[in-house]
Amino acid sequence: MTSINEPAENLFPEPVPKWRIERRVNPKRSWTFAMYALATLFGLFLSALLLLTSGADVFKAYSALLKGAFGSEKALYATMAKATPLILTGLATVVAFRAQVWSIGQEGQVYAGAMGAYLGCLVFIGLPAWLYVCLIILSGMIGGALLGTTAAILKDRFDVNEIISTVMMNYLIVFLLSYLIGGGPWTEVSTTVVYQQTGPIPAASELPYLLGSTKLHLGFILALTAALVCYVLLEKTPLGYEIRAMGFNPIALAYRGTNIGRTIIIVMAVSGAIAGLAGVSEIFGTAHRLRADTLYGLGYTGIIIGMIGGLRPLGTVVAGIVFGGLASGGLYMKLLAQVPDALVPAMQGILLLAFLCAGVAARYKLVRTEKDV
Amino acid sequence: MSTLLKAVNLTKRFPGVIANEDVNFELKPGEVHCLFGENGAGKSTLSSCLFGFYQPEGGHIEFNGKPVAFRSPRDAIHIGIGMVHQHFVLVSEFTVLENIVVGTHEAGWKLQMQEARARVEELCREYEIDLDIDANVRDLAVGQQQWVEMLKALYLDARVLILDEPTAVLTPEESRKLFRIIDHMCELGLSILLISHKMVEVMRSDRVTVLRKGKVVGTVKPSDVTPDELTRMMVGRDVDLRVARDRSDDRDRTEPPVLIVENLVYRDGRGKLALDDVSLAIRKGEILGLAGVSGNGQKELFESLSGVLIPDSGSIILGGEQIKGLPSRHYMDRGVGLVPDDRFREGLIPEFNIRENMILGWQRHDDYTKGPFLDHKQIGTIADGLIDEFQITTPSGLTPVNHLSGGNAQKVILAREFVHSRKLLLANQPTRGLDLGVIEYVYKQIIVKRDEGYAVLLASEELEDLLNLSDRIAVISSGRITGVVDPQSTTIEEIGLLMAGGQQGVAA
Incomplete structure (x- = not known):
C-alpha cells in the first residue's frame, strides 16, 4: 500500500470552478425587454460587419432596408403581405413547440395546405363566391392538418420521433407536388412549354385585396385572426392548459388523467391547419396559381419567427412583421445599395442567434461560487 | 489493525436539520463495513462527506492517519476513494471499456485504448469479474452494469469503495454474485463501505455502524448481536409505539371493502x-x-x-x-x-x-x-x-x-x-x-x-x-x-x- 507523504493542502491540484450559471427566480419584464433590445442592436451590428465585408455602404443599405420595409404606405402593405404566411407558420410553430412537440413539418404542411385548397378550388367551383372561398380555406386547413396528424399518429402508435417524420414528410409532399404540377394531372395545359405550375386559379377563388392595395389580401386578416385564436386557445381553454402543461411536465399531466397521445394528435392537427393556412394565403392571395417556388422556405422561416416571438402569439405577429419587412426591404436594399442577395437570409440568421442568446440572458445569471456550499 | 479512513466528530447541518452530529467512524483495510439505519438517519450524508460531495461543518476526515479536507469528489477520487451510486452514471451507447476510460484525467486528447484495455482486463482478472469489456453497456444486465461502475472506481486506483444500497436494483442471484466479488475484493485488501438497510447484507459484513437521527448508536460485529437487536438499535429502544389512537371503530365490517x-x-x-x-x-x-x-x-x-x-x-x-x-x-x-x-x-x-x-x-x-x-x-x-x-x-x-x-x-x-x-x-x-x-x-x-x-x-x-x-x-x-x-x-x-x-x- 502506498502512503501519502505530501501535506493535506497540496494533495489536490485541481481548482474548483469560480462561477456557475443560475436560473433567475423572477425575471423582471424591463430586464427581459432590455436584453431583447440589446440583441437587436447586436444583431444589426454584426449584420453591419457582414455588409462591410461585402463592400456595401452600411448606412445606405440600412436606410434602404428601412424605407423598403416601412417607408411608405405601399411598402407597408408589401411588408404585411410578406409577413402573412410567416406569421401563420410562426403560429404553427408556437402551438407545437409550446407542447414540446418538436415538429419541423410546417414546411410540408404549407404545401399540403396549398394542395388541399387547390383541390377544393377544383371541386367546389360554381358555388357562391363567399362559400367558395370559405370552403377553399377550409380544405387548405384540412390538408395541413392531415399531414400534421400523420406525424402525430406515427409518434403515438409507433414512437416515431416527430422531428424525423415531419422532415421526411416535407420531402415527400414536395415531390408529390412536383409530380402533380410537373406532368401530372394538375399541370398547366394551355402552353406548349411545361412550367412547374398549374394554370391560373378562377378569379372567384382569389382572396380579396384589402384597402384597395394590390398586395395586401384577406390572408393578413386570417393571420391576425389565427394569432388571436391561438392566444385564446393557449391561455383560456382547457386544451390550451393541457398543451402548456404537456410542454412543462407531461409526466404529471399523464398522472392526472390526460391522454398524452391524444393531446399530441390534436396539437399537430391544429399546428398543421395553421401552417396549411399559410399555403392557402400564399397561393390564393399572392401567386394565384399553384407553384412550388413561392411556397419554398415559408415553413422553415416560421420556426425562426415562432422562436423569436418567444413562442407567444403576439410576439410571433411582431416577429413576422419584422421578417416581412426584412424580406420586402431586402429587395430595396439589394437594388439601392448593391447588397448581395444572400445577405438577407444571413441577417435573419444573425438576428435569430442574437434573440436566442437574449432569451437565455433574460432567464439566467452568472453567480460567483461561494466557498463550502 | 490500522485505520484507513476515519471520520472524527463529523458534523453536517442542513437548514433546520442536523444530518450528522459528532459522528465517529472507522474503516479498516480489507473490511466490509456496513452503515445501517433508517431513511434520514444520516447514512447518505456521512458517505457524501467521505466522498467529498459535502464539506462537514465540524470535525474532520482522516485518510491513512492524515487529516484531509475534500473540496469535491474529485479530491476524494484522487486520494483513492471510489463510490458506486444507486443510480448508475454510464453512457449506455458506449462499450464497457469506453465507459471506464471516459472522463479519466490521464485520457488527454487521444485515448490510449491499448493500455487501458490491458489494465481493465488485468483488473477483471484480479477481482474475478467476468465481463465482456467490448459489449455495449445497454446490452448488459443491471448487475453487470454495477460491475462496470465498480471497475470505473478500481481503474482510478480506489482503495476504498463506497457502495450505496448496491442490491436495491438487483435480483437475488445478482446480489449473490455481487457479494462474491465484494468478498474477493476484501481478500485483496480493498475496503468496502456498504450502505444498506437489508438485514441479510448487514449480517454478512465484518462490522456494522448503526446510525439513528444523525448520530452513531454504536459499532458492532454482526456475530455479537441478533437481527432483532440490530433492528432495535436502528429504530430506537425507547419509542412509544402505543400513542393514543383516536379512531372511529364503528366501521361496518360486513360491508365489502372499497x-x-x-x-x-x-x-x-x-x-x-x-x-x-x-x-x-x-x-x-x-x-x-x-x-x-x-x-x-x-x-x-x-x-x-x-x-x-x-x-x-x-x-x-x-x-x-x-x-x-x-x-x-x-x-x-x-x-x-x-x-x-x-x-x-x-x-x-x-x-x-x-x-x-x-x-x-x-x-x-x-x-x-x-x-x-x-x-x-x-x-x-x-x-x-x-x-x-x-x-x-x-x-x-x-x-x-x-x-x-x-x-x-x-x-x-x-x-x-x-x-x-x-x-x-x-x-x-x-x-x-x-x-x-x-x-x-x-x-x-x-x-x-x-x-x-x-x-x-x-x-x-x-x-x-x-x-x-x-x-x-x-x-x-x-x-x-x-x-x-x-x-x-x-x-x-x-x-x-x-x-x-x-x-x-x-x-x-
Missing part, C-alpha cells in the same frame, strides 16, 4: 418483477399502512391503483367494479385521489401557478369551465379558498409552485386530491422531506379523510408513523406482500424482519 386488489403482477421494462402477486383490501374509513424499503414495488403499486400503469395480470376492484386496464382518467372519475411520492415530477406542473395546479386533471370539469373556456375567476376563487383552508404560505395564488417550499407544494397536491377524490386516497410517502410541523398537518388531514369514510392507502418509510396511523399494516418487500400485521400487537422488530424479506408473514 378496494380489492387481487394477484397483481407487473414486470418492469428491465424485466424485474416489480409487483409479485400482490393482494390487498381496504375498507371504508380504514387506513392501510404500507411499510417497506423504498424501491420494493411501492411506486408500481400506487401507479397501478391509480391507472397510471397497467399491470400485467391481476384485478383491481373499486366499489365492486373491475377497473384494471382503464386509463387513469377513469380512476379519477370514480373518486381515487393520488399523492405521488415524487411531488414535483408526478404531482405538479412546476412552472404553473398554484391556481393552475389546483385544477390539474380537472381542467375540463364543469366547475372550472364556462362554455369552451376556462373560468379563471371561478378557478381563482376556489383555489384561493383552498390556499386558506390548507394554510399554504404564498404571496398569492399566482405564484408558480416551483417557488414554493416542499411542504407548501405538497399541500397544493393534498388540497387538490382531497377536494376531487371521493372514495379512495392513495398517499405514497406524503411526508418525505418535510419538516415536523407539516408532517403533523399532513397526517391530521389524512385522519380527517379517514373519518369522513375514505379508504386510505398510506406508504411511509417512517415506521413509527405507520404504527400510529394505520388500522392495519401491509409490508412489501421485492414486490411481494410479506405480511399484513395489526399495529396494536406487532413490534417494530417484526415489521423490520418482514421488510427485509423475512418469512414470518402473518396471513390477513
Whole structure:
C-alpha cells in the first residue's frame, strides 16, 4: 500500500470552478425587454460587419432596408403581405413547440395546405363566391392538418420521433407536388412549354385585396385572426392548459388523467391547419396559381419567427412583421445599395442567434461560487 | 489493525436539520463495513462527506492517519476513494471499456485504448469479474452494469469503495454474485463501505455502524448481536409505539371493502418483477399502512391503483367494479385521489401557478369551465379558498409552485386530491422531506379523510408513523406482500424482519 507523504493542502491540484450559471427566480419584464433590445442592436451590428465585408455602404443599405420595409404606405402593405404566411407558420410553430412537440413539418404542411385548397378550388367551383372561398380555406386547413396528424399518429402508435417524420414528410409532399404540377394531372395545359405550375386559379377563388392595395389580401386578416385564436386557445381553454402543461411536465399531466397521445394528435392537427393556412394565403392571395417556388422556405422561416416571438402569439405577429419587412426591404436594399442577395437570409440568421442568446440572458445569471456550499 | 479512513466528530447541518452530529467512524483495510439505519438517519450524508460531495461543518476526515479536507469528489477520487451510486452514471451507447476510460484525467486528447484495455482486463482478472469489456453497456444486465461502475472506481486506483444500497436494483442471484466479488475484493485488501438497510447484507459484513437521527448508536460485529437487536438499535429502544389512537371503530365490517386488489403482477421494462402477486383490501374509513424499503414495488403499486400503469395480470376492484386496464382518467372519475411520492415530477406542473395546479386533471370539469373556456375567476376563487383552508404560505395564488417550499407544494397536491377524490386516497410517502410541523398537518388531514369514510392507502418509510396511523399494516418487500400485521400487537422488530424479506408473514 502506498502512503501519502505530501501535506493535506497540496494533495489536490485541481481548482474548483469560480462561477456557475443560475436560473433567475423572477425575471423582471424591463430586464427581459432590455436584453431583447440589446440583441437587436447586436444583431444589426454584426449584420453591419457582414455588409462591410461585402463592400456595401452600411448606412445606405440600412436606410434602404428601412424605407423598403416601412417607408411608405405601399411598402407597408408589401411588408404585411410578406409577413402573412410567416406569421401563420410562426403560429404553427408556437402551438407545437409550446407542447414540446418538436415538429419541423410546417414546411410540408404549407404545401399540403396549398394542395388541399387547390383541390377544393377544383371541386367546389360554381358555388357562391363567399362559400367558395370559405370552403377553399377550409380544405387548405384540412390538408395541413392531415399531414400534421400523420406525424402525430406515427409518434403515438409507433414512437416515431416527430422531428424525423415531419422532415421526411416535407420531402415527400414536395415531390408529390412536383409530380402533380410537373406532368401530372394538375399541370398547366394551355402552353406548349411545361412550367412547374398549374394554370391560373378562377378569379372567384382569389382572396380579396384589402384597402384597395394590390398586395395586401384577406390572408393578413386570417393571420391576425389565427394569432388571436391561438392566444385564446393557449391561455383560456382547457386544451390550451393541457398543451402548456404537456410542454412543462407531461409526466404529471399523464398522472392526472390526460391522454398524452391524444393531446399530441390534436396539437399537430391544429399546428398543421395553421401552417396549411399559410399555403392557402400564399397561393390564393399572392401567386394565384399553384407553384412550388413561392411556397419554398415559408415553413422553415416560421420556426425562426415562432422562436423569436418567444413562442407567444403576439410576439410571433411582431416577429413576422419584422421578417416581412426584412424580406420586402431586402429587395430595396439589394437594388439601392448593391447588397448581395444572400445577405438577407444571413441577417435573419444573425438576428435569430442574437434573440436566442437574449432569451437565455433574460432567464439566467452568472453567480460567483461561494466557498463550502 | 490500522485505520484507513476515519471520520472524527463529523458534523453536517442542513437548514433546520442536523444530518450528522459528532459522528465517529472507522474503516479498516480489507473490511466490509456496513452503515445501517433508517431513511434520514444520516447514512447518505456521512458517505457524501467521505466522498467529498459535502464539506462537514465540524470535525474532520482522516485518510491513512492524515487529516484531509475534500473540496469535491474529485479530491476524494484522487486520494483513492471510489463510490458506486444507486443510480448508475454510464453512457449506455458506449462499450464497457469506453465507459471506464471516459472522463479519466490521464485520457488527454487521444485515448490510449491499448493500455487501458490491458489494465481493465488485468483488473477483471484480479477481482474475478467476468465481463465482456467490448459489449455495449445497454446490452448488459443491471448487475453487470454495477460491475462496470465498480471497475470505473478500481481503474482510478480506489482503495476504498463506497457502495450505496448496491442490491436495491438487483435480483437475488445478482446480489449473490455481487457479494462474491465484494468478498474477493476484501481478500485483496480493498475496503468496502456498504450502505444498506437489508438485514441479510448487514449480517454478512465484518462490522456494522448503526446510525439513528444523525448520530452513531454504536459499532458492532454482526456475530455479537441478533437481527432483532440490530433492528432495535436502528429504530430506537425507547419509542412509544402505543400513542393514543383516536379512531372511529364503528366501521361496518360486513360491508365489502372499497378496494380489492387481487394477484397483481407487473414486470418492469428491465424485466424485474416489480409487483409479485400482490393482494390487498381496504375498507371504508380504514387506513392501510404500507411499510417497506423504498424501491420494493411501492411506486408500481400506487401507479397501478391509480391507472397510471397497467399491470400485467391481476384485478383491481373499486366499489365492486373491475377497473384494471382503464386509463387513469377513469380512476379519477370514480373518486381515487393520488399523492405521488415524487411531488414535483408526478404531482405538479412546476412552472404553473398554484391556481393552475389546483385544477390539474380537472381542467375540463364543469366547475372550472364556462362554455369552451376556462373560468379563471371561478378557478381563482376556489383555489384561493383552498390556499386558506390548507394554510399554504404564498404571496398569492399566482405564484408558480416551483417557488414554493416542499411542504407548501405538497399541500397544493393534498388540497387538490382531497377536494376531487371521493372514495379512495392513495398517499405514497406524503411526508418525505418535510419538516415536523407539516408532517403533523399532513397526517391530521389524512385522519380527517379517514373519518369522513375514505379508504386510505398510506406508504411511509417512517415506521413509527405507520404504527400510529394505520388500522392495519401491509409490508412489501421485492414486490411481494410479506405480511399484513395489526399495529396494536406487532413490534417494530417484526415489521423490520418482514421488510427485509423475512418469512414470518402473518396471513390477513
